[in-house]
Amino acid sequence: MSVTTPSAAAPPSAPVRPWLQLAIIWALLLTVPLWLPLLGGYTAIAARVIIFALAAMSLNLLLGFTGVLSFGHAAYFGLGAYGAGLFLKYVTASTPLAMVAGTLLAGISGTLFGRLLVRRRGVYFAMVTIAFGQVCYYIAYKWNDFTGGYDGLRGFARAPLDFGLFKIDITGSGTLFYYFVIAVFGLAVGLQALILRSPFGRTMLAIRENERRARFLGLPVERHIWLAFSISCFFTGFAGSLYALLNNFADPSTLNYVMSGNLVMITVMGGMRTFWGPLLGAVLFVMLQDYVSSMTTNWMFFVGITFVLVVLVFPRGLMGVLQKRLGA
Amino acid sequence: MSTTTPKLEVTNASKHFGSLVAVSGVSMRVESGELRAIIGPNGAGKTTFFNLITGFFPPTSGDILLDGQNINKVPAAGRVKMGMGRTFQITEIFPELSVRENARIAVETGLGYSLRPWLNATDKKRVADACDEVMTLANLTVKADRLVGELSHGDQRSAEIAMALALKPSLLLLDEPTAGMGDEETYQVTGLIRRLHRDSKYTIVLIEHDMRVVFHLADRISVLAEGKLLAEGTPQEIGANEHVQNAYLGKAE
Ligand SMILES: Nc1ncnc2c1ncn2[C@@H]1O[C@H](COP(=O)(O)OP(=O)(O)OP(=O)(O)O)[C@@H](O)[C@H]1O
Ligand SMILES: [Mg+2]
Numbered sequence: 355m356s357v358t359t360p361s362a363a364a365p366p367s368a369p370v371r372p373w374l375q376l377a378i379i380w381a382l383l384l385t386v387p388l389w390l391p392l393l394g395g396y397t398a399i400a401a402r403v404i405i406f407a408l409a410a411m412s413l414n415l416l417l418g419f420t421g422v423l424s425f426g427h428a429a430y431f432g433l434g435a436y437g438a439g440l441f442l443k444y445v446t447a448s449t450p451l452a453m454v455a456g457t458l459l460a461g462i463s464g465t466l467f468g469r470l471l472v473r474r475r476g477v478y479f480a481m482v483t484i485a486f487g488q489v490c491y492y493i494a495y496k497w498n499d500f501t502g503g504y505d506g507l508r509g510f511a512r513a514p515l516d517f518g519l520f521k522i523d524i525t526g527s528g529t530l531f532y533y534f535v536i537a538v539f540g541l542a543v544g545l546q547a548l549i550l551r552s553p554f555g556r557t558m559l560a561i562r563e564n565e566r567r568a569r570f571l572g573l574p575v576e577r578h579i580w581l582a583f584s585i586s587c588f589f590t591g592f593a594g595s596l597y598a599l600l601n602n603f604a605d606p607s608t609l610n611y612v613m614s615g616n617l618v619m620i621t622v623m624g625g626m627r628t629f630w631g632p633l634l635g636a637v638l639f640v641m642l643q644d645y646v647s648s649m650t651t652n653w654m655f656f657v658g659i660t661f662v663l664v665v666l667v668f669p670r671g672l673m674g675v676l677q678k679r680l681g682a
Numbered sequence: 683m684s685t686t687t688p689k690l691e692v693t694n695a696s697k698h699f700g701s702l703v704a705v706s707g708v709s710m711r712v713e714s715g716e717l718r719a720i721i722g723p724n725g726a727g728k729t730t731f732f733n734l735i736t737g738f739f740p741p742t743s744g745d746i747l748l749d750g751q752n753i754n755k756v757p758a759a760g761r762v763k764m765g766m767g768r769t770f771q772i773t774e775i776f777p778e779l780s781v782r783e784n785a786r787i788a789v790e791t792g793l794g795y796s797l798r799p800w801l802n803a804t805d806k807k808r809v810a811d812a813c814d815e816v817m818t819l820a821n822l823t824v825k826a827d828r829l830v831g832e833l834s835h836g837d838q839r840s841a842e843i844a845m846a847l848a849l850k851p852s853l854l855l856l857d858e859p860t861a862g863m864g865d866e867e868t869y870q871v872t873g874l875i876r877r878l879h880r881d882s883k884y885t886i887v888l889i890e891h892d893m894r895v896v897f898h899l900a901d902r903i904s905v906l907a908e909g910k911l912l913a914e915g916t917p918q919e920i921g922a923n924e925h926v927q928n929a930y931l932g933k934a935e
Contacts, residue, residue: 552800553790553796553797553800554797554798556787560787564774566770567775567845571762571787571792571845572762581797
């Protein structure tokens with residue numbers, strides 16, 4: 355009998371060598387500017403993958419690890435984007451502060467809204483989350499003077515990082531910005547991994563596995579769902595603020611239910627029960643979005659087909675299958 | 683009246699589901715250290731009675747007192763914090779987590795660590811020791827790293843008892859712990875319950891269909907039928923009670 359130390363984040367089919375998986379993922383991510391051009395990609399698209407992956411991994415804290423269906427996470431992604439954009443445009447040209455602003459706007463909105471949600475379950479929970487997303491969308495859409503309305507928010511740009519002694523210019527679209535994105539991505543997902551391994555993270559799994567048992571262990575289940583929801587919204591807002599920096603633009607469609615659906619698809623295709631699944635899902639999604647949309651305007655149709663196929667063939671998602679194959 | 687406060691006191695508790703009266707005016711006193719069995723035919727209201735005690739839903743009328751304190755308004759999780767541990771008729775566990783993780787979540791929650799972002803070395807050790815202790819009690823140490831959902835029915839039920847024990851409850855409520863078990867498993871679980879009662883001085887309320895188990899373990903027995911308390915007494919008294927014979931024991935089980 356093998357004696358492995360089970361970790362909180364370990365999925366049912368825990369890989370035998372988690373460190374190997376980690377090493378491969380980070381080796382690939384860190385060398386993107388070297389190998390991606392050889393495959394005909396460009397670095398900005400890799401940054402988009404990373405940002406969607408971060409948003410989906412944040413959503414996965416709820417979907418995969420707490421077992422709570424939030425289908426309206428575009429709200430927090432979009433609020434993060436608008437928060438960062440509005441800050442750069444109206445307050446001051448500081449990239450880190452803009453990210454803080456976007457993250458706080460999304461996180462605090464999510465925290466307040468989450469309070470209304472925690473007694474709902476399943477489909478009802480999902481419907482209320484969608485409704486809130488649409489409210490945010492219409493505000494951004496209608497409030498022309500402030501948010502740019504239908505055209506989106508323009509007239510801001512990410513600023514160089516100022517470390518006092520030296521500056522790093524991330525305003526170009528190349529490698530430096532990609533490494534900036536990778537660095538903050540690493541920080542964020544590192545924090546997520548720590549949360550999942552904490553006693554609090556284990557209570558999230560407990561609620562996913564069996565809410566009744568969790569309650570009769572004395573867990574205040576509602577409070578824990580609320581906290582998990584808030585945490586997820588802060589991270590999603592953080593990803594949203596990066597998205598505004600990537601595009602130098604905040605678009606009302608980032609708040610739309612279509613975006614929420616995309617995040618869910620990315621998560622499910624990649625593998626809800628795995629930590630890194632959404633990263634794989636984001637790679638697939640952005641590839642489809644980029645290559646298929648250059649061939650046909652009906653690219654969403656192909657994304658939909660792919661989604662259905664992946665779910666039918668690999669119910670545990672791409673990462674779930676990989677882990678099973680490699681771990682066995 | 684005895685001078686000591688009973689561990690658990692239920693007065694005149696009723697529960698209606700629409701027109702169905704599942705529990706009707708039941709009163710019960712369980713003393714500290716007692717092992718009380720509740721028996722009764724299917725649908726008698728035994729599980730519903732547990733649900734009232736543990737705050738699963740509120741009673742239609744009546745009062746629940748724990749250590750002399752009225753807990754009618756305390757929600758389920760709060761009652762657990764006050765010392766009530768419970769298992770369910772249909773096993774409630776965390777199937778896709780290992781036995782150790784199941785125990786660990788229970789232990790950490792019981793110790794009040796569940797909102798902690800991390801644990802220091804002393805706390806970690808404390809948690810690990812407590813997990814080992816309950817897994818040993820439930821005879822699951824060798825299966826610690828198996829997923830609980832993959833264990834045998836009997837082991838799953840033991841795991842659930844282990845989780846309830848991890849909370850160090852002062853009152854343990856077990857809903858048919860041997861349901862669906864073979865002889866060997868029943869024997870093991872019965873042994874565990876006896877050790878908990880005799881050696882660890884737990885106060886236990888036990889719903890049970892298996893009469894061998896009941897008469898073997900219980901200090902006192904309460905008989906429910908059609909939501910009402912039909913009789914209460916020592917195993918000898920209940921065994922000799924005519925009403926009980928007619929309503930329950932006489933029937934082919
Ligand atoms: N939540 C509920 N809603 C409606 N009716 C219920 C509910 N829970 C129990 N009942 C009904 O109350 C009655 C008592 O059920 P209960 O589960 O308490 O019986 P029991 O004594 O535990 O039976 P068993 O030995 O089969 O477990 C039954 O008629 C049952 O259908
Ligand atoms: Mg029952």
